[in-house]
Amino acid sequence: MRKVVYDVAVTVDGFISHEDGSVDGFLMQGEHVADYAERLKGYGAVVMGRKTYEWGYPFGLVPGKRAYPHMAHYIFSKTLRFGEGAEVEVVGGDEIAVLQRLKEGEGPDIYLCGGGAFAGFLLEHDLVDRLVLKVNPIVFGHGIRLFGDSTRKVELALLSATSYANGVSLLRYDVKRAGAA
Amino acid sequence: MRKVVYDVAVTVDGFISHEDGSVDGFLMQGEHVADYAERLKGYGAVVMGRKTYEWGYPFGLVPGKRAYPHMAHYIFSKTLRFGEGAEVEVVGGDEIAVLQRLKEGEGPDIYLCGGGAFAGFLLEHDLVDRLVLKVNPIVFGHGIRLFGDSTRKVELALLSATSYANGVSLLRYDVKRAGAA
Numbered sequence: 001m002r003k004v005v006y007d008v009a010v011t012v013d014g015f016i017s018h019e020d021g022s023v024d025g026f027l028m029q030g031e032h033v034a035d036y037a038e039r040l041k042g043y044g045a046v047v048m049g050r051k052t053y054e055w056g057y058p059f060g061l062v063p064g065k066r067a068y069p070h071m072a073h074y075i076f077s078k079t080l081r082f083g084e085g086a087e088v089e090v091v092g093g094d095e096i097a098v099l100q101r102l103k104e105g106e107g108p109d110i111y112l113c114g115g116g117a118f119a120g121f122l123l124e125h126d127l128v129d130r131l132v133l134k135v136n137p138i139v140f141g142h143g144i145r146l147f148g149d150s151t152r153k154v155e156l157a158l159l160s161a162t163s164y165a166n167g168v169s170l171l172r173y174d175v176k177r178a179g180a181a
Numbered sequence: 182m183r184k185v186v187y188d189v190a191v192t193v194d195g196f197i198s199h200e201d202g203s204v205d206g207f208l209m210q211g212e213h214v215a216d217y218a219e220r221l222k223g224y225g226a227v228v229m230g231r232k233t234y235e236w237g238y239p240f241g242l243v244p245g246k247r248a249y250p251h252m253a254h255y256i257f258s259k260t261l262r263f264g265e266g267a268e269v270e271v272v273g274g275d276e277i278a279v280l281q282r283l284k285e286g287e288g289p290d291i292y293l294c295g296g297g298a299f300a301g302f303l304l305e306h307d308l309v310d311r312l313v314l315k316v317n318p319i320v321f322g323h324g325i326r327l328f329g330d331s332t333r334k335v336e337l338a339l340l341s342a343t344s345y346a347n348g349v350s351l352l353r354y355d356v357k358r359a360g361a362a
Contacts, residue, residue, distance in 0.1 A: 012314060012337065012352065013327045014195025025334065123320075133193060135316075137337035137354055139304070141328065146194045147320065153206065156193065156318035161344035169342045171193065171350055173318055 002103050003129035004047070006112040006119050007039060008146070010133050015143035016116050021055055025138045030166040032134055039132065043071055044108035047099065049118035050077035053088075064088060071111065074102065076118060099127050120150025128175050131156065137167035183284050184310035185228070187293040187300050188220060189327070191314050196324035197297050202236055206319045211347040213315055220313065224252055225289035228280065230299035231258035234269075245269060252292065255283065257299060280308050301331025309356050312337065318348035 009026050010016050017023050046068055053075045056067050064086035066073050073088035080090045091098050099122065102110060112119060112128065122128050133146075156173035163169040190207050191197050198204050227249055234256045237248050245267035247254050254269035261271045272279050280303065283291060293300060293309065303309050314327075337354035344350040 010193075012191075012195070012312070012354070014193070025336070131193070135352065137339050139328065139333070139335045139337065141332040141334050147322065151322040152320070153322050154320045155206070156320065156348070158318050158344060158348035158350065161342060161350045163339060163342035167337065167339035167354075169339065169350070169352055171316065173193070173348075 002044070002105065002107060003109045004099070004103065004112050004122065004127055005043065005109050005130040005132060006114075006128050007036070007132040008114060008119075008134065009136055010146055011136055011138050011140045011143075013139045013141065014146050015140040016114065016146055018140065018143045021051065021115070021144070025140065026136045027166050027168055030164055030168065032164045032166070032168040032170060035170070036134065040068060040111070041070070042108055043068075043111035045072040045074065045102060046111040046113050047074045047076065047102070047118075048113035049115050050075060050080050052114040052118065053077075053080075067113075068111075074098070095121070096125050096127070099125075103127070116144040116146060116148035118148075120147035120152070123147050123150055123154065123175075124152045126177065130159075130175065131171075131173045133171045133173070135169040135171055183225070183286065183288060184290045185280070185284065185293050185303065185308055186224065186290050186311040186313060187295075187309050188217070188313040189295060189300075189315065190317055191327055192317055192319050192321045192324075194320045194322065195327050196321040197295065197327055199321065199324045202232065202296070202325070206321065207317045208347050208349055211345055211349065213345045213347070213349040213351060216351070217315065221249060221292070222251070223289055224249075224292035226253040226255065226283060227292040227294050228255045228257065228283070228299075229294040230296050231256060231261050233295045233299065234258075234261075248294075249292075255279065276302070277306050277308070280306075284308070297325040297327060297329035299329075301328035301333070304328050304331055304335065304356075305333045307358065311340075311356065312352075312354045314352045314354075316350040316352055
């Protein structure tokens with residue numbers, strides 16, 4: 001079974017961005033970025049919400065194109081439409097079934113790229129398998145939370161904890177399944 | 182200058198307790214508890230809000246007595262009153278000035294015991310010097326946040342990151358002062 005891995009930068013107080021999606025304050029340079037790029041090579045597909053996909057436009061992402069060329073893209077949105085030749089698949093319904101089929105298919109792990117609302121939706125449906133948290137040395141005080149407005153409580157199992165010279169800590173966890181041993 | 186150290190257990194999504202102050206889900210046994218007990222010996226005074234102090238009553242704390250025998254206690258509350266022989270000082274006003282005097286006094290560092298609202302109040306007045314976060318392997322989804330309702334954004338400098346066999350990570354940070362180099 002392919003794992004859904006939520007690989008995301010987060011503040012020590014649990015925010016993944018400011019309210020408007022901006023991320024100033026997160027460290028964008030350093031060894032942790034190289035390690036992140038290395039991890040990306042290991043994902044075979046990426047799932048994300050519409051806002052997260054569109055967040056790439058100002059940075060040069062062409063609508064309908066892949067943000068990560070080697071991954072199959074699934075953008076979850078009830079409104080987004082792309083024309084002929086789109087390289088990404090828009091999932092407009094049956095989100096849970098689509099995700100489950102994707103997990104049961106062949107291939108490397110699945111990158112959950114965000115955002116918080118979409119991650120929370122997946123968490124509430126037991127569809128998040130692993131967290132890779134790039135804990136940045138900053139307190140935002142407000143913004144978009146790690147799992148959006150989800151109130152789901154889940155236990156985790158720490159896989160590894162490391163830190164970088166620039167102050168970023170990398171915490172990796174498996175999500176414990178309710179009822180699992 | 183004595184440091185104010187916020188030494189606190191927190192979830193990966195930034196909560197220090199459930200809404201009612203309960204903390205089920207946090208790991209209460211393991212090496213990290215022994216290390217915490219060791220750190221406590223290094224604090225000369227403790228500051229906390231009323232609710233945090235009263236939180237100790239069901240666990241046997243006698244009103245007016247010290248929760249940590251070797252520390253001077255300052256309970257910040259406009260309503261709390263203790264009679265003769267109280268071992269703790271209730272600070273009912275001039276909170277900032279009291280804290281500043283305490284920091285400028287002699288002695289080991291000052292333990293900021295919580296809760297979130299009080300920690301947020303101190304953060305907003307630049308009175309928190311260090312964070313010692315016992316990051317527990319759990320997502321709460323809701324509860325009392327690390328700095329309560331404070332929306333203050335502050336940058337941190339990572340001092341150390343370690344982890345324990347039970348899944349708790351210990352992240353230590355200095356709070357960067359606005360305008361400091």
